[in-house]
Amino acid sequence: MREIFKVNGLQIGLLVIAVLAILIVLLAVFSPRTFVRGFMRPILEILYRKRVVGLENLPQDRGYVIASNHVSWIDGILLLWMLPKNVRFVVDGANFNSRIAGYLGRAFDTILMYSGPKSIGRALKTAREGLSNGDVIGIFPEGTITRTGQLQAFKPGIQKILKGTNAAIMPVWLEGMWGSVFSFSGGKFFFKWPTQFRRTLTLYIGPPLEGDTPLEQVRSQVQSLGARATIEQRDQFPTLARRVIRVWRKKGSKIQCADSMGTEVTGRELLIRVLALRRVLRRDVLDRDESTVAILLPPSVGGVATNIALTMDRRVTANLNYTVSSTVMNHCIHDAGIKHVLTSEKFLSKLDLQLDADVVLLESLKDKVTKWDKAIAFIQAVLLPAAVLDRVLGLHKVDKDD
Structure with a gap:
């Protein structure tokens, strides 16, 4: 009898x-939500903070609709x-x-809406x-994933859902997914290298809005949360001048700027011109302690080049409104302490202005x-490593709040 019941460690x-x-299978069959959460939570904890x-702000006494921006394929899972x-x-x-998708949908009581009117009616x-x-009902009012990272127009579906209920609207903003492989950054989904590991994701939840709040106001509240996110996450964004150097170098032979006058320039050409203009302005025009310089130009390649040249010289550009x-x-010029206004003769001749x-x-x-x-500008734009050029121009000293 002892031999019959004798088992080893392997058994x-x-x-x-x-x-x-068996327990996992039973859990997956009879409690799919617990199973999926238990499976996905550690994966998400590893990939994201x-x-x-x-x-x-979340109501405890009534149902509510989550109205969120939509940046990536996995926004729903993240929420x-x-x-x-x-x-x-x-x-x-x-x-x-x-x-698999159907199983996940059933696990979280997802409401499926197809294109037919009967299906839409049932879903509502x-x-x-x-x-x-x-x-808690969730909806992405934009109706599709953003292709630019910016908030798009809202569609009226959220108002149809809330009709006849006393539920609240909860505006939320999910920050941190733009640039991931699940977003459309870089002009495509999925097939690109991730730019960060363990991204920090922040969910901003605004105060509740009543169900009859106009759609434009709902969007405005979501947008304000996005603005707050941008301000609080500004450490993650490069300064303009440093970003321009890297992008224009990467897109060296491709057109990076064009205007209605037919001017087209590549990234390399524009960077060389900007660096040469910066040298001339610094040497022959502007005082060393002149922090703010005005620009009076229409939207044009010249306007872009002038703005970036001044930015690379660590100066503040004040683009004047030529319609006033x-x-x-002159009131604006006085308030900003401006000494010089950069413009073009052709453009200024069309305006009746007397500037102080x-x-x-x-x-x-x-x-x-x-x-x-020109030679130095070429060396800086083409040959010098970007990190070295940052230090040559003093851009490493620029603070995010400057």
């Missing part, structure tokens, strides 16, 4: 594994991970036709019933650009 291990496998701001209650998203049913009815029962009167413009500052015509600077200026 015990296999038995434990078999029992665990999360921070939630405004959790206290389910970051919010304390289950979110029943209203989604395009065509994206959930596969077995289900969402309203959920709100009446205190559920001389009195208003030294007017510098950019056409007059062409003869002051020496061969040495």
